[in-house]
Amino acid sequence: MTAEPLKAGPAPGMSRRRRRRLVLGGQYGAFVVVVAVLAALADWPQLQDNFANYGKAKGLFPEILTVGLRNTVVLTALGFAIGLVLGLVLALMRLSSAAPYRWTATAYIEVFRGLPLLLIFVFVGFGVPLAFPGRTVPGGTTGAGALALGLVAAAYMAETIRAGIEAVPKGQMEAARSLGMPYGRAMASIVIPQAFRIVIPPMTNQLVLLCKDSSLIMFLGISLGGRDLTKFGRDLAGQLGNTTPIVVAGVCYLIITIPLSQLARWLEARQRRGER
Amino acid sequence: MSARKGPGGPAEPAGDAGAAAIEIRGLRKSFGDNEVLSGIDFHVDAGEVVCVIGPSGSGKSTLLRCVNLLEEPSAGTVRVAGAEVTDPDIDIDAARRRIGMVFQSFNLFPHLTALGNVTIAQRKVLKRDRAEAERVARANLERVGLADKVAEYPGRLSGGQQQRVAIARALAMDPRVMLFDEPTSALDPELVGDVLGVMRELAEDGMTMLVVTHEMSFAREVADRVVFMDGGVVVEEGPPSRVLDDPEHERTRTFLARVLDPAGQGP
Ligand SMILES: Nc1ncnc2c1ncn2[C@@H]1O[C@H](COP(=O)(O)OP(=O)(O)O)[C@@H](O)[C@H]1O
Ligand SMILES: [Mg+2]
Numbered sequence: 382m383t384a385e386p387l388k389a390g391p392a393p394g395m396s397r398r399r400r401r402r403l404v405l406g407g408q409y410g411a412f413v414v415v416v417a418v419l420a421a422l423a424d425w426p427q428l429q430d431n432f433a434n435y436g437k438a439k440g441l442f443p444e445i446l447t448v449g450l451r452n453t454v455v456l457t458a459l460g461f462a463i464g465l466v467l468g469l470v471l472a473l474m475r476l477s478s479a480a481p482y483r484w485t486a487t488a489y490i491e492v493f494r495g496l497p498l499l500l501i502f503v504f505v506g507f508g509v510p511l512a513f514p515g516r517t518v519p520g521g522t523t524g525a526g527a528l529a530l531g532l533v534a535a536a537y538m539a540e541t542i543r544a545g546i547e548a549v550p551k552g553q554m555e556a557a558r559s560l561g562m563p564y565g566r567a568m569a570s571i572v573i574p575q576a577f578r579i580v581i582p583p584m585t586n587q588l589v590l591l592c593k594d595s596s597l598i599m600f601l602g603i604s605l606g607g608r609d610l611t612k613f614g615r616d617l618a619g620q621l622g623n624t625t626p627i628v629v630a631g632v633c634y635l636i637i638t639i640p641l642s643q644l645a646r647w648l649e650a651r652q653r654r655g656e657r
Numbered sequence: 658m659s660a661r662k663g664p665g666g667p668a669e670p671a672g673d674a675g676a677a678a679i680e681i682r683g684l685r686k687s688f689g690d691n692e693v694l695s696g697i698d699f700h701v702d703a704g705e706v707v708c709v710i711g712p713s714g715s716g717k718s719t720l721l722r723c724v725n726l727l728e729e730p731s732a733g734t735v736r737v738a739g740a741e742v743t744d745p746d747i748d749i750d751a752a753r754r755r756i757g758m759v760f761q762s763f764n765l766f767p768h769l770t771a772l773g774n775v776t777i778a779q780r781k782v783l784k785r786d787r788a789e790a791e792r793v794a795r796a797n798l799e800r801v802g803l804a805d806k807v808a809e810y811p812g813r814l815s816g817g818q819q820q821r822v823a824i825a826r827a828l829a830m831d832p833r834v835m836l837f838d839e840p841t842s843a844l845d846p847e848l849v850g851d852v853l854g855v856m857r858e859l860a861e862d863g864m865t866m867l868v869v870t871h872e873m874s875f876a877r878e879v880a881d882r883v884v885f886m887d888g889g890v891v892v893e894e895g896p897p898s899r900v901l902d903d904p905e906h907e908r909t910r911t912f913l914a915r916v917l918d919p920a921g922q923g924p
């Protein structure tokens with residue numbers, strides 16, 4: 382070949398950086414063209430009337446917040462609380478030296494992670510009242526929905542919490558025990574507080590998932606006052622014959638989920654920087 | 658040297674006063690097929706300082722961890738302050754309260770301040786109220802020279818400071834004996850002196866101490882007796898002047914030659 386193997390590649394006279402700039406410029410150009418064509422094809426007045434109808438959007442307030450958003454937040458918070466408590470118990474069972482506890486926890490986790498969420502909702506909402514006639518989950522449909530969310534969240538959180546507990550150095554438990562703390566006390570005062578610090582970012586992501594999954598409550602046949610964001614948006618879209626309520630409901634979700642995701646990302650980055 | 662055995666500390670007699678503070682008989686410990694301790698017998702008298710030396714992997718840490726049952730011995734008995742910790746019926750948490758332990762890697766609780774590290778077990782285990790626990794903690798932090806670091810988190814302390822907090826944390830429980838597992842091995846050389854100084858004062862105050870260390874000058878100056886371990890057995894023990902300067906056994910001589918002149922062993 383030629384005597385200059387190191388300079389292979391770009392056309393003669395063109396620096397590597399210049400060439401890269403050209404390629405990038407070409408990509409941006411193509412992107413702008415695609416967006417422009419799509420925009421030109423769209424029927425803007427029609428779109429705006431259907432998706433972002435200001436008058437119809439205005440009519441949704443304040444109920445979409447006081448009913449829809451409120452119920453979504455309540456469901457998410459309750460589900461998270463149930464999941465956290467049950468998840469912690471399951472994590473401790475997984476770590477127990479008693480084999481039956483470990484098996485029970487493992488079975489629970491595998492079952493609830495292996496089933497569709499909707500099936501769990503239907504099971505808790507309709508199956509439980511059928512199986513125990515005369516009994517209902519406290520809190521009505523909202524209670525049933527929160528329970529279903531919490532039961533499933535617990536299975537995921539248990540694994541996260543267990544990993545967090547295992548990530549706490551063994552010397553911490555040993556130091557606590559050598560000071561005379563019983564196992565449970567050492568867990569509660571020394572290990573779990575450190576484990577929770579480790580699992581805050583994944584838990585925040587779990588909260589985002591719960592917030593979105595709470596929309597499955599609509600399959601449980603909720604009362605007007607119990608409607609969450611999705612159901613509320615859907616009902617009003619039906620009544621008004623317009624998609625705007627669904628778009629507004631979507632924006633409400635994003636107002637919750639995007640800051641939470643960002644928070645999780647920030648916490649994660651901070652943890653990575655601050656780790657010992 | 659024995660002038661130190663004096664009045665220091667909370668030396669209430671534990672039923673059988675005058676008995677050894679730590680008494681180890683026929684102690685064996687295996688991990689699976691690997692026998693790490695193959696029959697250890699020795700004792701530490703009240704107020705005595707005993708240093709354990711020996712090559713890495715000889716079972717020194719395991720021996721210490723058997724004394725407060727962080728490891729469960731496979732055979733043999735261990736008595737501390739008159740209580741047999743190897744008795745299956747003993748309240749092990751109660752027994753551990755009387756045995757302070759200091760680890761090579763400090764093991765401070767990173768989510769608590771220095772004060773929190775020293776108060777938490779007092780409050781949760783000894784049920785002292787906050788004011789009392791903090792009073793004891795401040796006194797002990799001052800004792801190890803860290804009165805001004807009370808509010809710091811471990812992450813902001815040097816290794817030497819962390820180890821001294823760990824010593825204060827153990828002392829705050831009013832232990833009858835203190836176990837040290839290579840307390841200065843993880844420290845930068847210039848920080849070793851502070852920790853050894855604290856341990857020396859502790860010895861002068863009459864604390865019963867069992868110390869695994871590679872600091873030969875500390876062993877020589879502070880220990881009442883030195884125990885040389887190798888391969889899971891006590892090879893020889895005696896006053897530091899004899900074991901360190903005039904050892905009987907070839908294995909001891911080889912070990913000491915290596916430790917005292919580390920450059921000499923290079924490949
Ligand atoms: N938890 C454990 N499981 C299995 N083997 C262990 C364990 N702890 C210590 N050992 C083994 O016991 C031997 C002695 O270890 P150790 O007591 O730490 O020695 P030293 O402190 O004298 O260096 C080593 O061979 C080590 O691998
Ligand atoms: Mg060791």
